[in-house]
Each structure stands twice: as C-alpha cells, then as structure tokens.
Amino acid sequence: MTTVRVVVGGAVLDRGRLLAARRSAPPALAGRWELPGGKVEDGESPEQALVRELREELGVEVEPLEPIAGEWGLRPGFVLRVWVARLVSGEPRPLQDHDELRWLEPDEELSVDWLDQDRPAVAAAMRLLREGTDAASRPPSRGTVPGGRAPL
Numbered sequence: 001m002t003t004v005r006v007v008v009g010g011a012v013l014d015r016g017r018l019l020a021a022r023r024s025a026p027p028a029l030a031g032r033w034e035l036p037g038g039k040v041e042d043g044e045s046p047e048q049a050l051v052r053e054l055r056e057e058l059g060v061e062v063e064p065l066e067p068i069a070g071e072w073g074l075r076p077g078f079v080l081r082v083w084v085a086r087l088v089s090g091e092p093r094p095l096q097d098h099d100e101l102r103w104l105e106p107d108e109e110l111s112v113d114w115l116d117q118d119r120p121a122v123a124a125a126m127r128l129l130r131e132g133t134d135a136a137s138r139p140p141s142r143g144t145v146p147g148g149r150a151p152l
C-alpha cells in the first residue's frame with residue numbers, strides 16, 4: 001500500500017494581510033516563498049500539525065479556521081493541503097526553515113516568488129481578503145473555501 005503524506009500549509013491572515021515565508025532549505029527550494037507549515041505526523045490531524053509547525057517555525061499561535069479546497073502534488077508521495085488560519089498571538093519570526101517573512105496585502109500577491117505548488121492556494125486566500133469574506137474576519141465556520149487546480 002502506498003501512503004501519501006500530507007504537508008499542511010497555513011494561509012495565515014491578520015489585519016487583511018497574508019503571511020509569506022521564504023524558505024532557507026533545501027537548496028532546491030531555498031529563496032522561494034511558501035505558506036509556512038510542514039508534514040503531518042502520525043496520529044495528528046492537519047490542524048494540529050499546523051498549530052505545532054507554526055509554533056516551532058515562527059513562534060506564533062494560530063487558529064486553523066477552514067481548509068482551502070484542493071490538494072497539490074509536491075515530490076512523489078507528498079501532497080500539500082492548506083488551511084486558512086488566524087494569527088492568535090505572537091509576532092512571526094523566522095526561527096526554522098525560513099530566512100525572511102512578509103505580510104502581503106492582496107495587491108502584493110505577486111511581489112514574491114511563490115513555489116509553483118502554492119500559487120492556487122495563495123490566490124484563493126487573497127481572493128478571500130479582497131472580498132472581505134476571509135474566515136479570519138468572521139466567526140469560525142466548518143465550511144470549505146474554493147481553491148483551484150495546480151497548473152498542469
């Protein structure tokens with residue numbers, strides 16, 4: 001049986017902005033920007049993994065709110081899923097895996113060189129911010145927000 005591991009990324013929203021993180025490793029990805037997160041460990045839900053990873057990597061507490069619809073292939077055996085999350089406390093710092101962080105307004109979506117596989121989820125998160133319908137601005141819900149397909 002082949003098991004696909006989930007990498008969970010956080011579309012962390014705060015005051016109308018999205019958090020972008022520049023990877024410092026591995027060499028093939030260093031310098032590209034991503035939604036911070038990491039691998040879901042055995043026995044963890046994606047939401048639990050996201051909270052743990054962002055505590056470790058950025059020193060912040062986040063509340064995962066809702067998944068962005070879609071799943072994007074990474075290297076063989078790994079897929080990326082993304083949750084919209086709200087910054088609860090702390091100021092993000094690049095403690096692990098990243099060397100720079102930026103808060104982006106919707107019109108700054110294309111100002112960083114996103115990893116290709118992150119682009120559909122970034123676009124979906126920015127759409128939420130533009131429309132003012134992001135989950136971070138309203139009470140928690142259990143819905144799913146529309147995502148997009150990775151370019152072929």
Ligand SMILES: Nc1nc2c([nH]c(=O)n2[C@H]2C[C@H](O)[C@@H](COP(=O)(O)OP(=O)(O)OP(=O)(O)O)O2)c(=O)[nH]1
Pocket residue numbers: 007008009029034035036037038039040053074078080097115117118
């Ligand atoms: N975190 C994250 N990883 C991504 C994204 N897009 C993408 O291709 N990746 C890749 C980079 C890595 O190869 C893998 C995630 O690994 P990671 O190094 O961030 O996760 P981790 O902290 O659990 O890793 P590890 O040190 O336990 O191996 O997925 C993304 O948006 N967020």
